[in-house]
Amino acid sequence: MRDRLERMLGTRVDALRDLGSSHSWTLHRASLADGREVFVKAASGAAREDGPAGAGVFAAEAAGLRWLGEAGPGTPVPEVLAADDRMLVLPWLPSASPTPSAAERLGRELAALHTRARPRLYGAPWDGFIADLPLDNTPDERDWPRWYAERRLEPFLRLGARHLSSGDVRLVERVMEDIESLAGPPEPPSRIHGDLWSGNIVWTGDRAMLIDPAAHGGHRETDLAMMALFGTPHLERVLAAYDEAAPLADGWRARVPLHQLHPLLVHVALFGTSYRASLVDAARAALG
Incomplete structure (x- = not known):
């Protein structure tokens, strides 16, 4: 997974932390050599074989985020940094209490x-x-x-x-x-x-x-x-x-x-x- 992420982003991954799982994918936070922190959603082991991720879950999510973003400046969706049929990478969003x-x-x-x-x-x-x-x-x-x-x-x-x-x-x-x-x-x-x-x-x-x-x-x-x-x-x-x-x-x-x-x-x-x-x-x- 680290090698795949480095190929997709074109930079070294210094740290990769597991954040648990949801549905048919696992969640991660990665620290990159260029200083960025990113969020990674990856197909689980079962999904890699025959699960829905291979049928387009990540492509659909990436397409949806990009399409929503096309509504214009200020649309509250993150940039898609990279995506393929096994992984989706977004900027890390630091959470805070809602105001x-x-x-x-x-x-x-x-x-x-x-x-x-x-x-x-x-x-x-x-x-x-x-x-x-x-x-x-x-x-x-x-x-x-x-x-x-x-x-x-x-x-x-x-x-x-x-x-x-x-x-x-x-x-x-x-x-x-x-x-x-x-x-x-x-x-x-x-x-x-x-x-x-x-x-x-x-x-x-x-x-x-x-x-x-x-x-x-x-x-x-x-x-x-x-x-x-x-x-x-x-x-x-x-x-x-x-x-x-x-x-x-x-x-x-x-x-x-x-x-x-x-x-x-x-x-x-x-x-x-x-x-x-x-x-x-x-x-x-x-x-x-």
């Missing part, structure tokens, strides 16, 4: 990301992943409600159905059937992070940076709903600053459960019945 001012800055920067350089279609021009599960990014000209139902809800409902009762499955299917009436006013596609839970926000002092995206052209309310799902520090300040910079459509808070259905189905597929009750509650709330 109200950093939260407000995140709201403004997220609003700019969502409203500048909008993509023409939902989806993205690369194969997507969320965690290590494939994510259908096929570009699609249809309106968001049917795209969301068919590209995000239905595939993960199939994956998670073994952990759900027939009544649970039927409840989510009702949401999919009524999606046009539940989705609110039409929204053009936005460049969204796609997996914006609090663990993918790195607070660095004066601002927050977004990592580990499942980036694609999607609905901007999706990122805000994901931030609320597992709790984000100073969330109300983030949302207030966002809404001031890019006002949200009436009723957006009532639509939060609808946008949370996809990540909850992902969690059911990955972790089983421990997320069943949250999924059922969100589906009922989405239906009103």
Whole structure:
């Protein structure tokens, strides 16, 4: 791994520290001879043989970060220093406690990301992943409600159905059937992070940076709903600053459960019945 990293970066690695593992990859901090500190995500031993990393997890993450960064100056995503099918290298982001001012800055920067350089279609021009599960990014000209139902809800409902009762499955299917009436006013596609839970926000002092995206052209309310799902520090300040910079459509808070259905189905597929009750509650709330 050290040799591979040196070839990718063109400099000597002086120190390489293990930071644990997540899904099908291991995490590391490397000190380079040129003085830089970098973060390294590498395919685990199993993934090197036949796991999802070989099918494009790192390429998708790198593409997503670069694509989000193309929204313009000040986009809160790190530079991709190097990437291949076994490794992703980013600058090391020193963490700090979240502050109200950093939260407000995140709201403004997220609003700019969502409203500048909008993509023409939902989806993205690369194969997507969320965690290590494939994510259908096929570009699609249809309106968001049917795209969301068919590209995000239905595939993960199939994956998670073994952990759900027939009544649970039927409840989510009702949401999919009524999606046009539940989705609110039409929204053009936005460049969204796609997996914006609090663990993918790195607070660095004066601002927050977004990592580990499942980036694609999607609905901007999706990122805000994901931030609320597992709790984000100073969330109300983030949302207030966002809404001031890019006002949200009436009723957006009532639509939060609808946008949370996809990540909850992902969690059911990955972790089983421990997320069943949250999924059922969100589906009922989405239906009103």
